[in-house]
Amino acid sequence: MPIPLPLDSAREEILAALAVNGSLVLSAPTGSGKSTRIPPMLLGEARGKVLVLEPRRLATRLVAARVAQEMGCPLGGPVGYQTRHEGRVGPDTRLLYLTQGLFLRMLLDDPRLDKVSALVLDEFHERHLDGDIALAMALRLRRTTRPDLAVVVMSATLDTETLSDYLDCPVVKTRGRAFPVEVRHIDAAEDRPPWEAAARAVREIVRAGESGDILVFMPGGYEIRRTVEAVRDLHLPEPLTAFPLHGEMPAEEQDRALAPATNRKVIVATNVAETSITIPGVRHVVDSGLARVARFDPRRGINMLTVQKISRASAEQRAGRAGRTEPGTCRRLWSLYDHQGRSEHETPEIGRVDLSQALLLLNALGVNDIGTFSWLIPPPDAAVRSARDLLASLGATAPDGDPADLDHRFPPPSGNLTELGRQMARVPAHPRLARLVLEGERRGCRDDAALVAALLSERTILRPGPRNPLAAASDDLSDLLARFSQAREHGFDDAFCQGRSLSASAARQVDRTWRQLRQTGQARHHRTARACTHGSADAGRPAGSASNRGLSPPFRSSLSPDPEPRTLPLCLLTAFPDHVAARSRPGSPVFNLTGGRRATLSRETLCTDCDLVLACEIAEIEGGSGLSTVLSLLVPLKPDDLLEMFCNRMGLSSELSWNRETQVVEQIESTRFFDLAIEETRGIPTDRTAAAALLARRIVAEGLHLSGFDDRVEAWVERLRFVATTFPEKGLPVFDDADRQRAIEALCGEDYRYAKVKDRPALEAVRSLLSPAHRRFVDEMAPERIQLPRGHRIRVSYPQGQRPTGRARIQDLYDLPSTPRIAGGRVPLLLEIAGPNNRPLQVTDDLANFWKVLYPQLRAQLQRRYPRHEWR
DNA sequence: GAGCACTGC
DSSP states (O other): OOOOOGGGGGHHHHHHHHHHHSEEEEEOOTTSSHHHHHHHHHHHHOSSEEEEEESOHHHHHHHHHHHHHHHTOOBTTTEEEEOSSOEEOOTTOOEEEEEHHHHHHHHHHOTTOTTEEEEEETTGGGOOHHHHHHHHHHHHHHHTTOTTOEEEEEESSSOOHHHHHHHTOOEEEOOOOOOOEEEEEOOOOTTSOHHHHHHHHHHHHHHTTOOSEEEEEOSSHHHHHHHHHHHHTTOOSSOEEEEEEOTTSOHHHHHHHHSOOSSEEEEEEOTHHHHTOOOTTEEEEEEOOEEEEEEEETTTTEEEEEEEEOOHHHHHHHHHGGGSSSOEEEEESSOHHHHHHSOSSOOOGGGTSOOHHHHHHHHHTTOOOGGGSOOSSOOOHHHHHHHHHHHHHTTSBOOOSOTTOGGGGSSOOSOOBOHHHHHHHHSSSOHHHHHHHHHHHHTTOHHHHHHHHHHHHSOOSBOSSOOOOOTTOOSHHHHHHHHHHHHHHTTTOHHHHHHTTBOHHHHHHHHHHHHHHTTTTTHHHHHHHHHHHTOOTTTTSOTTHHHHSSOOOOOOOTTSOOSSTTHHHHHHHHHOTTOEEEESSTTOSOEEETTTEEEEEOTTOSOTTOSEEEEEEEEEEEETTEEEEEEEEEEEOOHHHHHHHHHHHHTOOTTSOBOHHHHHHHHHHHHTHHHHHHHHHHHSOSOHHHHHHHHHHHHHHHHTTSSOHHHHHHHHHHHHHHHHHHOGGGTOOOOOHHHHHHHHHHHHOTTSOOOOTTTSOHHHHHHHTSOHHHHHHHHHHTTTTOOOBTTOEEEEEOTTOSOOOSSOOHHHHHHSSSOOOOBTTBOSOEEEEEOGGGOEEEEESOGGGIIIIIHHHHHHHHHHHSTTSOOO
16 A cells, blocks of 8 residues: 655646646655656546656666556556666556656657657756757647647756746645755865865764764765775774765675665765665765766867866755655755855756767757757757767768858758768767767678777776786777677676676676667667557567577677778777877877867876877866876777778778878878967067968968867967967067957958957858858868879969969968959969879869869769779 | 766667
C-alpha cells in the first residue's frame, strides 16, 4: 500500500488545471513523490502512452521500478523504462520512463509522437540542454500537429514564473517533507585554501558533540584529496573516517563511501553528492561553495573547466542534503555578504556548452531557423555561430543558394543539412564523433573508428595509477585501443582490469557504446525507438542482454598489420580538422594550435618527440599554477596527412604531384599567425598608418578564412594595446576607433564609408566596404587558400604588368604599390594560371568570376590529364 | 598547491 504523500491531495487541482490548459507547471520539492505519483495519475486520464523524461539513467531505472512496485505490476508490463543501453519495455507498456537524450532520438523516428498522450519532464530545474530542447519541441508539437498532447513540467525550484509564461499555463505548488537545516555562514579568508576552513568546520562539529555523519562539498578531486588529508591530520579524540567521493572513482569505492561504517564518517564529495547520489546518515553539511564548471568558449572552440562560486539555489540544494532523515546543520564557508552577491541559479547548460550536437539534431528534426525557434532561453549567439561553423567544417551543412553567390553567406544559414549531415544526426554521438564513425565506414575501418568514437565519448577507461607500457604502442590512441582490447579479451574481468589500472565498468560501457556506434546509428536505432513508442517482439527483456554476452564480433585490433596504416589518422582529421598542433620550434615544449592558440602536451602522452600531432582532446584547465591549455590523446601526424585532408576538402586527388612542402609549411605558419604579426608590428617604425594598414591586411587575410572574426578584431586590438604599452619606445598607437577607421581606409581607399566595427560583426563591416566583385574575390580566395598542382601558379598582375607577384594570396593584393580602384564590378587586375614553363593556361580580368569560371576549367584539364584517377 | 565537475544519445 503506497504511503500517502503531500502530492496526493493536490490531485484534483492538477487534473483540473491540465484539463483546461493542456499543460502545467508543477512546483514540488525533491522527496515530495512527484516523480512516482504524478505519472500514474496522468495515466488514468490518458488514452495513449505517458512518457516521463528523466535527466539521469539511474533515476530513470529506479523511479520506474518504484512505480511498478507501487502499482503491483512487473517492470516491463504497464510500467517500463528505457535508457541508452538497457530497458524494460513490453507491448503493454503505457507508462514509460526514459532519459531526455533518448527521447530526442525517439523524435527522429516518430516526430508526431502519435501514440503518446502526455509528456512529463521531471527534474526540469536542472536545466540540461536536452531537457530544454525536449520542452521546446513539445511546445512546438502542441502549437502545430499535436494540440492535444498534455505537457507537465516538474521543477523543484519555486521560481516557475518564466516556465508558466513560456508554456502559457498555471503553476501548481506543493509543500515538501524535509527536516529543518540550520545554516551558518563562516567567513573564511578567501585567499586561504578551502580545505583548511573545511577541516576547521569538521573539528567544530566534532568538538560540539553533534552526532551524525558529515558531508563536505569540494569542487574537484584535488581539493578532495587535500581535505581528506587535512581531516586525517586533525587528531580529534573521536575517530573519524574520511572518504573521498567523486564520479571518476570506481563504483566499489563509491559504495564504500556510502556504506555504514563503525566510525563517524566524513564524506568529501564533488557535485555527484548534490543530485545524483543520496547518502544515508548525513546530518551535517560543510560547503566550500565552489564547483568545477565546464564551459565552452565559442570564441576559441575550447572546453574549459573552471572553479566557480556556486549559486544560491545550488547552495540550498547542498544544505538540503543534511535534512533528509532528521534535522541537520550546514556550515557555509563564505560570508553572508558574499552569499547575497551570488547568482540565483546556475547558468543553464544551454548558456555554457557546445551546441553543435543540439543544432545538428534540431536541423534533422526540421528546425531550420534556430533564431526563431521558441527557446525557453535562447542560446548565446556566439555559441550558435561556433556550432554552425563546426557543422559546416564537418560537412554536415552546406551554405544555401548558388555557391558563387557568396553575399548570402552572412549570416550563415542554419539549415541545409547535407546527406552526410542527415546520416550524422542519426549517430548517437557528438557530430565530430559521428563524422569519425561515418568516415571510418567510408574508408573501410568502421570498427576501429567506432571504437575510437566510443572511447572518446564515454568516461575514460584509464584509472589513475601505474601502468606498464605496452611495447607495441607508439602513440596515445593505439595505446588506449590496445589496452581496451586486452581488457575485452579477458571479458572485462574486474581483477584483470584492476591490476592494469583500468576501469572494468568504464570499459564495459565503452564496449556497449561501441556496439551501438558500429551500426552507424541506423538499423539498431530504429528498433530501440520503435520499442519505445510502439512496442516490439523482443521488448520486455533487458535490452542488450542477449548480445552483450558470449557472442562477440571479431575485433580487429589496430595493432594488427593494417594495409592502410594511415587510415585512422585520416578519419580523425575529418573529425578534428582544427585540432592539429605543431611544435613552436625544435625542442620547445610549446605547441601552436590552429587559430593562434598555444598549448602543451599532456604529461601522460607517449608522443613526446612528435612535432606535428592531432589532439583528440583539448582542455583548458584552471589548476594550481594558473590556466593552461593541454593537449591529450595524441596521434602523430605526417605532413602528408594534412595534405590529404586539404585535397579532400578541395575534391582533388593527392596523387597529383602537389607542392607539398609549401602547403604544409603554410598551414603550420598560419597557426603562429598572431605571434608573427606581433613581431612584425614591433619592427615597424612609428608610423600609425603603416601599423593600421598592417592590421587591416591581417584582419582580412586572417578573418576571411577563420570563423569568429569580430572576436578576432577585438583580440587583435588587445594585442596591439599590449605591444604599445610594453614597448612604449616604439611609439605604437593605442588602437582606438579612429585607428580602426584609418585601417579600413588604408585597406579600401578613402572614399569608402566607415562602418563602426563594434556595432556589427567586424567581418560584415569590412566586407561591406568592398565592392561586390572585390568582396567575392577575397571571399573566394582566402578561405581555403586554394592551391594549384605542382608547377602551376596563380599570378596577379596589373594589366600593364607592372607588378606581377608569386602566388595569389590576399596579402599580395594589398602589397601592391597602390590600392586598385574598383569600378563597375570589373577589377583592373589580371589573374592568370600559369602552367609548367610559365606557359599561361588561362587569363582573365574578371575577378568576380575567376573561380566560378576558371576553376571548373582547370579541374576539367586535370581530369583529362589524369583520367584514371577517381575524382570526387 | 601535481593537471580536470556532472550528465546524456
